[in-house]
Amino acid sequence: MTKEPSADSVVGCPAGRTSDSADFGSETVTSHHFGEEGAKLTYGSYLRLEQLLSAQVLESDPPAHDELLFITIHQVYELWFKQLLHEVDAATEAMFAGRLWWAKHLLKRVAVIEDVLIRQIAVLETMTPQDFLVFRELLSPASGFQSAQFRELEFASGAKDPTYIKRFRGLTEAEQERLARRLEAPGLWDGFVHAVSSSGLSAGTEEELLASLVVVARDRDKYGELWELAEALLDHDEAAALWRARHVTMVERQIGTKSGTGGSTGAPYLRSRLGLHYFPLLWELRSSL
Numbered sequence: 001m002t003k004e005p006s007a008d009s010v011v012g013c014p015a016g017r018t019s020d021s022a023d024f025g026s027e028t029v030t031s032h033h034f035g036e037e038g039a040k041l042t043y044g045s046y047l048r049l050e051q052l053l054s055a056q057v058l059e060s061d062p063p064a065h066d067e068l069l070f071i072t073i074h075q076v077y078e079l080w081f082k083q084l085l086h087e088v089d090a091a092t093e094a095m096f097a098g099r100l101w102w103a104k105h106l107l108k109r110v111a112v113i114e115d116v117l118i119r120q121i122a123v124l125e126t127m128t129p130q131d132f133l134v135f136r137e138l139l140s141p142a143s144g145f146q147s148a149q150f151r152e153l154e155f156a157s158g159a160k161d162p163t164y165i166k167r168f169r170g171l172t173e174a175e176q177e178r179l180a181r182r183l184e185a186p187g188l189w190d191g192f193v194h195a196v197s198s199s200g201l202s203a204g205t206e207e208e209l210l211a212s213l214v215v216v217a218r219d220r221d222k223y224g225e226l227w228e229l230a231e232a233l234l235d236h237d238e239a240a241a242l243w244r245a246r247h248v249t250m251v252e253r254q255i256g257t258k259s260g261t262g263g264s265t266g267a268p269y270l271r272s273r274l275g276l277h278y279f280p281l282l283w284e285l286r287s288s289l
């Protein structure tokens with residue numbers, strides 16, 4: 001299908017798709033077909049709004065007022081998780097290909113998206129615990145613990161804990177396969193280590209790598225690009241840590257010390273994950289400077 005407006009579509013508009021004049025408030029646009037240009041695409045069809053906007057299906061009946069917000073927030077998260085995986089994969093590939101500027105560019109985007117994910121917790125916190133309790137029980141045994149994309153992101157960022165695959169209940173076969181593949185596939189850290197050794201620094205062992213990172217940090221004239229890349233990775237790591245901390249404070253505000261719908265101890269389990277670092281060596285480096 002051509003993207004150029006064809007003579008046919010300009011003159012004889014396909015039925016129901018476009019008209020000879022569109023009224024944009026005070027301006028009437030004629031003959032230009034602004035925004036349609038004879039193509040068959042519309043805003044709604046391009047963005048698959050029919051599917052997207054019919055995917056908010058409440059469990060509560062009669063509908064609990066806040067359940068739509070709860071679903072919307074989670075769906076928005078999953079869309080951003082998909083985008084984050086896209087960027088993280090491309091950044092990993094870029095580091096293996098020696099395109100460090102591109103990896104850094106993408107990682108900066110990752111951190112900005114993660115900032116949005118942290119800040120949007122405040123939207124869900126406008127829900128009171130009483131209003132959550134109207135539909136909370138209906139959610140059990142589902143939980144954010146079962147978000148395959150969240151775990152994929154952890155794996156791709158270097159936190160590869162294979163026990164998570166087994167501990168998940170209710171993952172689809174496809175999700176399990178994706179996670180298993182992620183366990184094997186190189187992640188961000190592998191890409192970074194490759195970049196370090198490609199620049200002539202030794203990276204065979206953890207000790208060598210740490211020593212090389214000290215060299216990088218102390219000679220930014222020479223290793224500026226690697227240094228900035230390491231900082232971009234740390235931004236991602238820090239943003240993930242901030243999200244975990246923000247999530248657990250919200251959880252305590254919503255359910256106190258109750259156990260989780262996913263079967264964990266709830267806040268205590270989440271607190272046990274707060275010390276997680278994707279790139280521990282980049283944090284250790286601080287003590288070695």
Ligand code: HEM
Binds near residue numbers: 078143144273
């Ligand atoms: C009222 C709001 C929320 C509450 C009370 C809540 C509560 C919990 C609890 C108790 C857990 C531990 C697992 C379990 O259920 O036993 C958990 C895990 C999790 N939640 Fe939430 N959550 C909320 C909102 C969200 C949102 C908006 C997201 C965004 C995707 C999210 C993502 C996750 C993830 C990814 C985990 C697994 C964390 C890990 O294993 O480290 N949660 N949540």
Ligand SMILES: N[C@@H](CC(=O)c1ccccc1NC=O)C(=O)O
Binds near residue numbers: 136139144145259262
């Ligand atoms: N685990 C939460 C319920 C919850 O927040 C949730 C339930 C289903 C799907 C996603 C959820 N979000 C994060 O855990 C709770 O125990 O209240």
